[in-house]
Amino acid sequence: MAAAAAGLASIWRLSHRLRPLQVISFPVLQLHMSRIAMGGSQKDFEMAVNQVKRLKNEPGNEVKLKLYALYKQATEGPCNMPKPGMFDFINKAKWDSWNALGNLSKETARQNYVELVSNLSASEPSSPGKPGAGRKQAGYDTLVVTSEDGITKIMFNRPTKKNALNHQMYQELMAALEAAGKDDSAITVITGNGDYYSSGNDLNNFTDSLQDDIEKSAQNAAILLRNFVGCFIDFPKPLIAMVNGPAVGIPVTLLGLFDIIYASDRATFHTPFSHLGQSPEGCSSYMFPKIMGSAKAAEMLIFGKKITAKEACAQGLVTEVFPDSTFQKEVWTRLKVYAKLPPNAMRISKQLIRNMEKEKLHAINSEECRVLQSRWQSEECANAVMNFLSRKAKL
Numbered sequence: 001m002a003a004a005a006a007g008l009a010s011i012w013r014l015s016h017r018l019r020p021l022q023v024i025s026f027p028v029l030q031l032h033m034s035r036i037a038m039g040g041s042q043k044d045f046e047m048a049v050n051q052v053k054r055l056k057n058e059p060g061n062e063v064k065l066k067l068y069a070l071y072k073q074a075t076e077g078p079c080n081m082p083k084p085g086m087f088d089f090i091n092k093a094k095w096d097s098w099n100a101l102g103n104l105s106k107e108t109a110r111q112n113y114v115e116l117v118s119n120l121s122a123s124e125p126s127s128p129g130k131p132g133a134g135r136k137q138a139g140y141d142t143l144v145v146t147s148e149d150g151i152t153k154i155m156f157n158r159p160t161k162k163n164a165l166n167h168q169m170y171q172e173l174m175a176a177l178e179a180a181g182k183d184d185s186a187i188t189v190i191t192g193n194g195d196y197y198s199s200g201n202d203l204n205n206f207t208d209s210l211q212d213d214i215e216k217s218a219q220n221a222a223i224l225l226r227n228f229v230g231c232f233i234d235f236p237k238p239l240i241a242m243v244n245g246p247a248v249g250i251p252v253t254l255l256g257l258f259d260i261i262y263a264s265d266r267a268t269f270h271t272p273f274s275h276l277g278q279s280p281e282g283c284s285s286y287m288f289p290k291i292m293g294s295a296k297a298a299e300m301l302i303f304g305k306k307i308t309a310k311e312a313c314a315q316g317l318v319t320e321v322f323p324d325s326t327f328q329k330e331v332w333t334r335l336k337v338y339a340k341l342p343p344n345a346m347r348i349s350k351q352l353i354r355n356m357e358k359e360k361l362h363a364i365n366s367e368e369c370r371v372l373q374s375r376w377q378s379e380e381c382a383n384a385v386m387n388f389l390s391r392k393a394k395l
């Protein structure tokens, strides 16, 4: 995990230790970007290097490695570093990427770098104010939060990352739940934007947040997780999950703390904790056996068996499954009716159902986080995360 501590994030920093930003007005920048798409002078290259720092969309590790390699080739020529050891994952990934460019000339590398940045800039969001943005609650980047017809909807909004939960999303979700618990809506719905409900914890959290002190990082992550799951345990109103597509990891385990779970028939439920060298969270170590029986829960939580929406419904994890083609229409129609029921009665009934176990759930949550804190420092976990980040393994 020492290698992970250095972090793929460092590729980004190491490859861009450059001069301070130049200030360029937007029209000048646009003109410039169309120019640099065609050329690769030293000046264009320097501007592209600065432009990279202003990208709003996170380009992903594969692109970062490509940028790193082209930058090194353009500034230093062919790879001149000794090959790092096989367990030095980060430096090995960087070395591989740079070395793969062989004898590419500095000029061509500069030009390729400029073109790559130009393409990345072209796919950036142009301006705020998309249709419907007026109804969006302000203050969230990773979520879209809206309130209407007595329903507060919290939508994961990182579709290009399959709605993986980065640190910002954990914080924003806690804030959104806190606000939804107090607003005048009757029910709260969580769903995902795009083809996934959510692919779970963003595995880049492991490299982005790690400082030199791995123990401290694991401790901070455990505190974050405990507080995060605590918000679901304490949520005072009916909480509904609209599982619009596949779900992996923590968005699945949390389902035991929801009151209703509606799923598209495209949804799947996957908790591959052993594959990741990790252990269950979200109170699933207690709620899953309680909901589906210990044998079915073990297949999911210990052996990482992925189940379909239909299977999840048969096992009691999901309330009802809908054909994907009618999922949105049917579920929203139903929820709008539910949201008209007397809100205080619904809240009180939910609390009657849940409150008896609240204290126990908080204790389970604490214990799961304590165990995970140690798992995150294990070699099994470090290897699994590095394999994903270096593109060697997906689930």
Ligand SMILES: CCCCC/C=C/C(=O)SCCNC(=O)CCNC(=O)[C@H](O)C(C)(C)COP(=O)(O)OP(=O)(O)OC[C@H]1O[C@@H](n2cnc3c(N)ncnc32)[C@H](O)[C@@H]1OP(=O)(O)O
Pocket: 059, 060, 061, 062, 160, 161, 162, 164, 165, 199, 200, 201, 202, 203, 204, 205, 221, 222, 224, 225, 248, 249, 250, 251, 272, 276, 281, 388, 393, 394, 395
């Ligand atoms: C601090 C609190 C910790 C709480 C503990 C929580 C535990 C968990 O949630 S464990 C589960 C963790 N999740 C995973 O292990 C999923 C990893 N992702 C995958 O295996 C795959 O991405 C996939 C099966 C979910 C989807 O595969 P595919 O359809 O082929 O799509 P891509 O892999 O190309 O994904 C597109 C894009 O999204 C990025 N991405 C997807 N999931 C994650 C993730 N969990 N973390 C980080 N990034 C993720 C993926 O890297 C791609 O990005 P680009 O390469 O930049 O396009």
